[in-house]
Amino acid sequence: MGQINGTDNTEAVGWDRAGRRCLASPGVPLRFSLWRRRVVPYASWLSPGDNAWQLTAATLVGLMSIPGLAVLYGGIVQKKWAVNTMMMVFSAFCLTLIVWVLWAFKMGFGTPWIGHFVGKPGDVVGASGLQAQAQVPLLKGLAPNFRFPQGSLVYFQFVFAAITPILFIGSVLGRIKFKVWLVFVPLWITFAYAVNAFLLWGGGFWAGKGALDFSGGYVIHLAAGVSGFVAAAMVGPRLAKDRKVGKPNNLLFIALGAGLLWLGWNGFNGGDPYFAGADATAAVVNTNLATAVAMMAWIICDMTFGEKKKPTFLGGVNGMICGLVGITPAAGYVNGVGAIIIGLVCSVVVFFAFTYLPRKVWPFNKVDDALGVVYTHGFAGLLGGLLVGLLADPKIIVYLGIGKNPDVTTSGLFYGHPRQLLIQAGAAGTVIVWDAFVTFAILKGISLFTSLRMSDAELEVGDLAVHDEVAYPEDDPDPVGADLAMQGAGQPHLGGLNGSGGDAVAGDRVLSE
Helix, strand or coil: CEEECCEEECCCEEECCCCCEEECCCCCCHHHHHHHHCCCCCCCCCCHHHHHHHHHHHHHHHHHHHHHHHHHHHHHCCHHHHHHHHHHHHHHHHHHHHHHHHHHHHHHHCCEEECCCEECCCCCCCHHHHHCECCCHHHECCECCCCCEHHHHHHHHHHHHHHHHHHCHHHHCCCECHHHHHHHHHHHHHHHHHHHHHHHCCCCHHHHHCCCCCCCHHHHHHHHHHHHHHHHHHHCCCCHHHHCCCCCCCHHHHHHHHHHHHHHHHHHHHCCCCCCCHHHHHHHHHHHHHHHHHHHHHHHHHHHHCCCCCCCHHHHHHHHHHHHHHHCCCCCCCCHHHHHHHHHHHHHHHHHHHHHHHHHCCCCCCCCCCCCHHHHHHHHHHHHHHHHHHHCCCCCCCECCCCCCCCECCCCHHHCCCHHHHHHHHHHHHHHHHHHHHHHHHHHHHHCCCCCECCHHHHHHCHHHHHCCCCCHHHCCCHHHHHHHHHHCCCCCCCCHHHCCCCCCCCCCCCCC
């Protein structure tokens, strides 16, 4: 309310064609002001349904990271690392968004910079980066024009970028320095993830060859498995006594995180056609079908071939993840039978790999991949990517052709296109080699300035030593033991929780487990 020319008037608010707020003329009722301006809420190219689904799908994927993976991983690790796990997840989410909008998005989805290997860096923080019609320059004319703003595309692709380093936190939990993680994530997004995205999604080399990665079996999961394994090898193992602790600290947290992952994957795969159409529906149904088959396959394997021959929930979650990861590169390209095959094959193969390789085969028996990311994401992503080269069904329509233009479909070896399997193998090999090299180079460079691994004294104590916080203070830990462990290694006196002095509370029973 306010006084205009001595008259009490309500400030009417309208919307102009550019979407900017503007004040209606003083003394003129709002309905007449809007009629005169003839404003509309949407640009002519914008579909409210497509935009709403794209933002919803992005939010579902974001929930997979925060709080999904924070809760899932936080429930699996020892209690003394719960805070560190949450901090690594949330900080990676923040760092990725900052890097993404300032330069990395255009490296993955912009104009070519170094051949067809990576895009030219650039920001997307201006008006055009938020409200202009979305586009990927190298895909113009190859797919329908997007019917949502560039900001929706930027955010949708950001949550995919963010979840990738968050996934391979599982490989290095319980020993990598937090400050090393803060440096590593922006560099890895820039030099590894952006390159993967451009090569396969942004119109780069392997996209031009026809490689199929519907929603990130290679770009995200294979990359996470490879990078996590290399990082685990370089950082070094956890304490020997911590490696012997195989029990999760909270199965209910794991169930909550797993549920968020499963249903969040509806946005992960359902959002990648970029339209709320029939292929989005196919992707969502295939995702859930493959996951259900994979989870039950792992449970049956546990009951039949497991050491104790008992069904376990944690094993079932591993199978669930294998199904989600395996169907990701294929969700919108295969039929329901293909989804069942992918879920079954990925779960069974990864079950036996997870059981055998860490005990018998180099280098898997030498590297402490804490949560087995190389198996549930690396192997499952690779298998899914290769299987789409066999099972892609030309009757599954990605985009409808208009007039004499043919529909956009894909075909695998079993449908008369044997070369697709070779293309899939070539793309996988590129991601494996490049991401392994980049991860090694980044961590090697950081190691010139600081050690990658926490001190043994910090590893003994956990969260209290690293963050001055604990997740489970009611467990009545041993603060004296924590202090003695830190002081014996020349580390500062812990004092109290959050600097309060007096009654220090450790994050776990530091001298047990």
